[in-house]
Amino acid sequence: MMPRVSEPDYTVVPCSRYNFTELAEIYNATRTDYIVPMPMNAKRMEQYAAWYDVDLDRSMVIFDSTKAMAGLGMLAVRGKRAWITRLGVLPERRGKGLGLFMMEELLVRARDAACNRVQLEVIRDNHPAHNLFLRLGFVDLRELLVIRRPPGRKTSVIPEYTTESLTPDTIQARLSALDGSQRSWLDEPASLRHLPGLRGMQVTCSKGVGLIIWQHSMLQMEHLVLVPVNGTAAALAPYLLHALHSQNPAQDTKLENLPADDPTWPVFQELGYIESFRRIEMDMQL
Amino acid sequence: MSRIVLIEDNVNNARIAQKLLNRAGHEVVTAEDGETGLEKVLELTPDIVLVDLGLPDVDGQTVVGMMRQQESLKQTRIIAFTAWPEATAQEMALAYGCDGVITKPIDTRQFAAQVVAFLKPQFDQTTS
Numbered sequence: 001m002m003p004r005v006s007e008p009d010y011t012v013v014p015c016s017r018y019n020f021t022e023l024a025e026i027y028n029a030t031r032t033d034y035i036v037p038m039p040m041n042a043k044r045m046e047q048y049a050a051w052y053d054v055d056l057d058r059s060m061v062i063f064d065s066t067k068a069m070a071g072l073g074m075l076a077v078r079g080k081r082a083w084i085t086r087l088g089v090l091p092e093r094r095g096k097g098l099g100l101f102m103m104e105e106l107l108v109r110a111r112d113a114a115c116n117r118v119q120l121e122v123i124r125d126n127h128p129a130h131n132l133f134l135r136l137g138f139v140d141l142r143e144l145l146v147i148r149r150p151p152g153r154k155t156s157v158i159p160e161y162t163t164e165s166l167t168p169d170t171i172q173a174r175l176s177a178l179d180g181s182q183r184s185w186l187d188e189p190a191s192l193r194h195l196p197g198l199r200g201m202q203v204t205c206s207k208g209v210g211l212i213i214w215q216h217s218m219l220q221m222e223h224l225v226l227v228p229v230n231g232t233a234a235a236l237a238p239y240l241l242h243a244l245h246s247q248n249p250a251q252d253t254k255l256e257n258l259p260a261d262d263p264t265w266p267v268f269q270e271l272g273y274i275e276s277f278r279r280i281e282m283d284m285q286l
Numbered sequence: 287m288s289r290i291v292l293i294e295d296n297v298n299n300a301r302i303a304q305k306l307l308n309r310a311g312h313e314v315v316t317a318e319d320g321e322t323g324l325e326k327v328l329e330l331t332p333d334i335v336l337v338d339l340g341l342p343d344v345d346g347q348t349v350v351g352m353m354r355q356q357e358s359l360k361q362t363r364i365i366a367f368t369a370w371p372e373a374t375a376q377e378m379a380l381a382y383g384c385d386g387v388i389t390k391p392i393d394t395r396q397f398a399a400q401v402v403a404f405l406k407p408q409f410d411q412t413t414s
Contacts, residue, residue, distance in 0.1 A: 024342070028295075028342065032296070033369070035370075035371070036340070036370060036374075037340035037369055037370075038340055038345070039295055039340055039341065039342040040342050041319065041342035041343050043343070044342065044343065148347060148378070148381075150347070150351045150354075150381050150382045150383065151351045151352070151354075151355060152351070152354070152355060219344055219348050219351075219352055220344065220348050250355055252347065252348040252351040252352070254348075274377065274378070274381050276374070276378060277374065
């Protein structure tokens with residue numbers, strides 16, 4: 001573990017002192033030159049904080065030694081686990097150790113919250129950030145895919161199956177029973193249960209029975225969850241995804257953090273999904 | 287003269303792009319987010335839509351996907367306007383039905399000509 005940066009002239013202010021419009025503006029300013037710019041508006045920032053249990057008191061906006069606003073870093077906490085997210089320094093303020101300072105502060109805050117494990121994801125090829133996390137003691141766990149499926153893609157012909165819509169109560173019960181140990185922070189049960197607009201269906205086919213649950217909005221489907229009830233995920237996936245897309249042909253679809261070695265990835269590809277970018281999931285024991 | 291809708295959340299980028307296109311004689315309507323952009327495109331049926339893939343509400347790919355399902359926009363050229371790495375941008379943009387990609391930062395000397403080049407017949411969706 002590297003020795004702490006000592007920079008008494010840096011100031012941190014809790015994110016809870018800012019409204020979501022301000023937080024979104026700060027966040028966007030840190031990402032203008034990012035590999036994959038993904039700006040947020042106030043509504044999305046508020047949703048992000050709520051859905052992923054971001055602790056705004058423990059999250060921070062940082063000011064450099066000239067008292068200029070310089071960056072942002074957020075900490076989410078679930079029990080003994082913490083997640084660092086939205087970390088960024090304004091392009092013109094980089095190279096002064098502000099990212100390192102924020103990371104060390106966030107790790108202290110995670111310890112203060114009685115966490116014994118900290119997770120994060122970094123976009124693959126963001127070498128400065130990845131190297132910073134490695135130097136702090138984080139280790140690479142796996143690669144995660146962010147995949148997309150444009151609307152209007154043809155679905156292949158597959159053998160017959162039947163579908164049945166799931167009730168909201170059934171969806172919540174199924175999500176609560178999900179094994180979250182192999183899922184990323186964004187799509188573990190604690191996140192999924194927060195999401196509005198959840199829909200689901202049960203699919204019965206020659207390969208068994210499975211469920212597909214997703215978040216549905218007018219333009220997009222996200223946070224897909226494939227749950228084998230009887231059978232394997234890989235065998236059921238063609239039917240689950242065919243059912244989803246044939247019933248929702250006009251929806252764009254996005255799935256974040258599918259493990260790159262997940263056996264269902266080839267099935268997604270056959271149904272027209274393409275890789276948008278990759279993240280590296282990392283963690284550290286405190 | 288072409289009618290262009292520019293969907294770009296970065297105010298500076300939008301201003302520069304609009305100015306360059308205005309100088310080249312084109313009418314430009316701007317929108318700072320995807321939902322507003324979609325509304326303007328459906329209202330105006332422009333010749334060209336320039337859409338940033340990284341928008342703050344609904345991302346550019348989703349906006350393009352929605353536009354490409356509209357019969358009224360079959361003749362409209364849709365160009366992804368992005369800072370993404372070129373190979374990634376090309377694959378994503380074309381998968382969603384864009385006619386092409388212009389990467390940022392733009393070349394201010396070439397930008398207007400690059401945009402209007404997409405009006406040439408070889409980019410006609412109805413013949414692809």
